[in-house]
Amino acid sequence: MTKKTVLITGCSSGFGALAVKTFQQNGWNVVATMRTPEKDTTLGELENVLLCRLDVTDEQSIDAAVEKALAEFGSIDALVNNAGYGGHAVFEQFEMSQIQAMFETNVYGPMRVAARVLPHMRKQGSGVVVNVTSMAAEVGLPFASTYSASKFAAQGWSEGLALEYAPFNIKVKTVAPGAYGTNFSAATDNNFTAGDEQLTTYAGQLAAHFEGLAAQMRQQGGKEADPQEVADKIYQCVTSETPIHNAVGADATMLMDMKNSQSREAFLEQMSAMLVPNR
Numbered sequence: 632m633t634k635k636t637v638l639i640t641g642c643s644s645g646f647g648a649l650a651v652k653t654f655q656q657n658g659w660n661v662v663a664t665m666r667t668p669e670k671d672t673t674l675g676e677l678e679n680v681l682l683c684r685l686d687v688t689d690e691q692s693i694d695a696a697v698e699k700a701l702a703e704f705g706s707i708d709a710l711v712n713n714a715g716y717g718g719h720a721v722f723e724q725f726e727m728s729q730i731q732a733m734f735e736t737n738v739y740g741p742m743r744v745a746a747r748v749l750p751h752m753r754k755q756g757s758g759v760v761v762n763v764t765s766m767a768a769e770v771g772l773p774f775a776s777t778y779s780a781s782k783f784a785a786q787g788w789s790e791g792l793a794l795e796y797a798p799f800n801i802k803v804k805t806v807a808p809g810a811y812g813t814n815f816s817a818a819t820d821n822n823f824t825a826g827d828e829q830l831t832t833y834a835g836q837l838a839a840h841f842e843g844l845a846a847q848m849r850q851q852g853g854k855e856a857d858p859q860e861v862a863d864k865i866y867q868c869v870t871s872e873t874p875i876h877n878a879v880g881a882d883a884t885m886l887m888d889m890k891n892s893q894s895r896e897a898f899l900e901q902m903s904a905m906l907v908p909n910r
């Protein structure tokens with residue numbers, strides 16, 4: 632059987648790096664893309680892994696990576712849009728330019744890459760696209776409303792795409808992780824100190840509250856949640872029949888149960904009590 636090829640974005644750390652190893656270990660060719668491949672010390676050494684520069688905000692780098700992938704492996708059977716980052720602040724503390732930058736990466740980024748890969752998948756008559764979203768796409772998160780907006784957008788786009796491209800035998804799915812201790816927190820665009828005193832005081836309260844909550848959510852069965860679960864879920868979505876939307880992590884499953892077992896209003900009231908201090 633000919634080897635299949637997956638192209639993954641954001642492979643310098645976290646879920647992306649783990650997904651590279653997971654696909655490679657299962658006999659796939661992997662196009663491991665990242666903004667600064669010169670910093671990589673491990674993935675490029677692996678057999679059947681092609682390291683490529685790809686910044687999801689830079690069309691030329693996307694074109695070059697896709698061309699290189701096709702020249703090297705002849706096809707792209709799966710695309711994993713994983714690159715992304717978060718942001719914590721009260722809404723008014725963000726500059727519009729910061730919000731736009733986040734959408735450039737979290738929303739327009741996966742769209743740019745998919746726009747370049749889908750023509751190839753249509754031509755070959757098959758393909759799978761997995762977009763890594765978040766639990767922030769399932770509930771509008773206070774203190775991360777702009778991140779939630781970007782992930783809601785990515786999720787809505789994915790859902791429409793899934794229905795639209797099914798007739799071409801192209802499957803589109805989302806993997807929505809709960810909280811995991813990757814490089815995600817360090818890379819988050821935090822802006823707690825901008826704005827007037829009322830905003831900065833409130834941001835300080837929210838920051839303290841969320842720090843404790845995130846640490847709690849990352850605990851599963853008394854230990855840190857293992858980000859390999861997300862890489863495994865991505866692999867499962869590419870290689871097996873799954874629903875379009877796929878939550879992963881004990882906290883994510885719990886949240887989905889809460890969301891699906893009551894009215895939207897009751898769910899949001901429960902979220903507010905949990906997430907907003909001093910209501």
Ligand SMILES: NC(=O)c1ccc[n+]([C@@H]2O[C@H](COP(=O)([O-])OP(=O)(O)OC[C@H]3O[C@@H](n4cnc5c(N)ncnc54)[C@H](OP(=O)(O)O)[C@@H]3O)[C@@H](O)[C@H]2O)c1
Pocket residue numbers: 640641642643644645646647665666667685686687688713714715716717736740763764765766807808809810811812813814815816818
């Ligand atoms: N960890 C969590 O708790 C969590 C929960 C839900 C969803 N997610 C989502 O999971 C995905 C992966 O995050 P992670 O947890 O693995 O965090 P991570 O370790 O910070 O990895 C994020 C990756 O995205 C890359 N990236 C950022 N901007 C990029 C751009 N413009 N072009 C190409 N690559 C870019 C980063 O590259 P650089 O090294 O160049 O910055 C890095 O490789 C993200 O979409 C995130 O929103 C994470």
